[in-house]
Amino acid sequence: MGTIAENIRMIEDEKAEACRRVGRDPSEVLLCAVTKTHPAEMINEAIDAGITDIGENKVQEILDKYDDVKKVRWHMIGHLQTNKVKYIIDKVCMIHSVESLHLAKEINKRAEQHGITMDILIEVNTAQDENKFGVAPEDTEALIRQILGECPSIRIRGLMTIAPYREKPEDVRPFFRRTKELYDEMAKIESPNLDFKYLSMGMSNDRVIAEEEGSTIIRVGSAIFGARDYSRK
């Protein structure tokens, strides 16, 4: 591992190469640095190295670090409990992990109270026997239509998926490809509150495959910051 800045540079270089291979513009793919378990100093180092967007998967961590981190866009990427939406509604720019109407309604309510429209992604469970969270691909359209019908303070910006772990990243390609196909289908839904721009897929080990398969947000933690130590807290 290099320094945080060197790691970011390497990820950007590899992204540019992957995009070139498939004829994409690298600026279409946003690098979201996943900062869970890492302290504010390390996050600020990443921001100094050019990171504009960070992702956290726990509400408590966002609250703990929020005041110590330099100005940046925060993304909620982890499973979100309904009773915690109120703590982050005014702190995050997008919630990647919406998988139920119940959660969407709470986000809608809190967004309305703050006079904002919240951008969300629908988390799709593309590997249903292996992943816990996310809506089944075949139920995605119904969920989107329900949210559009009942949640005027939400704007649906796209889909998110977490691929199952595979020894060889190449083996997750079919999951990403299917998610991109679903994304293209869902993007056709016409509504003032649906404006697809983000396909959030790809992590440290499978980001290059995701870039080749049409991702527009990669969520990268360990390749930037090194292995996580969950005992430190």
Ligand SMILES: *Cc1c(COP(=O)(O)O)cnc(C)c1O
């Ligand atoms: C931790 C996490 C990541 C990043 O994982 P790495 O393998 O460290 O890159 C991406 N997405 C979600 C939802 C995560 O919880």
